[in-house]
Amino acid sequence: MRRILIVGSSGAGKSTLARAVARRLDLPLIHLDQHYWRPGWAPADDAAFRAEVAALAAGQSWVMDGNYAATLDLRLPHADLLVLVDLPWPLCLARVVRRRWDRRAAGRPDLPAGCPERLDLNFLPYIWRYPGRSRPRVFAAVAAHAPELPVVRLRSRRQVRRWRDDLPTG
Numbered sequence: 001m002r003r004i005l006i007v008g009s010s011g012a013g014k015s016t017l018a019r020a021v022a023r024r025l026d027l028p029l030i031h032l033d034q035h036y037w038r039p040g041w042a043p044a045d046d047a048a049f050r051a052e053v054a055a056l057a058a059g060q061s062w063v064m065d066g067n068y069a070a071t072l073d074l075r076l077p078h079a080d081l082l083v084l085v086d087l088p089w090p091l092c093l094a095r096v097v098r099r100r101w102d103r104r105a106a107g108r109p110d111l112p113a114g115c116p117e118r119l120d121l122n123f124l125p126y127i128w129r130y131p132g133r134s135r136p137r138v139f140a141a142v143a144a145h146a147p148e149l150p151v152v153r154l155r156s157r158r159q160v161r162r163w164r165d166d167l168p169t170g
Contacts (some may be wrong), residue, residue: 017059021063029062032064053074083152100118
């Protein structure tokens with residue numbers, strides 16, 4: 001495994017898992033949020049972001065976290081493994097609220113400079129809609145762009161820990 005794509009709901013622990021996997025396997029880590037967001041939470045230009053994601057996905061090895069469904073067509077064909085962190089939405093919602101409180105004074109390492117942790121009330125519905133809207137889009141993208149790609153679906157914190165701990169060391 002040289003290219004591992006990690007997706008899932010906000011608050012599921014994608015970035016935390018990605019850091020642990022990259023460290024354990026000694027692979028470069030790519031947080032897509034750092035490539036999409038500009039200071040002040042300004043989004044990147046769509047065409048420029050797609051071009052950047054295409055270049056990143058073509059790299060020889062990586063652990064990449066981030067949903068960005070509009071770029072799954074670029075990333076999935078390059079991936080050796082897709083990890084879907086699919087924790088229950090109430091847990092994800094609680095984690096997002098706790099993360100906002102815990103990070104109120106300090107930034108997150110997976111976000112670019114100028115993008116402090118925030119809790120946007122328009123964002124919260126995305127979390128509880130993830131299972132019904134976004135998860136099916138992930139599986140549809142796999143079927144369309146990388147039908148042979150192995151998928152690991154982690155549905156509990158225990159499964160996440162076991163999967164992570166069972167990885168070989170780089």
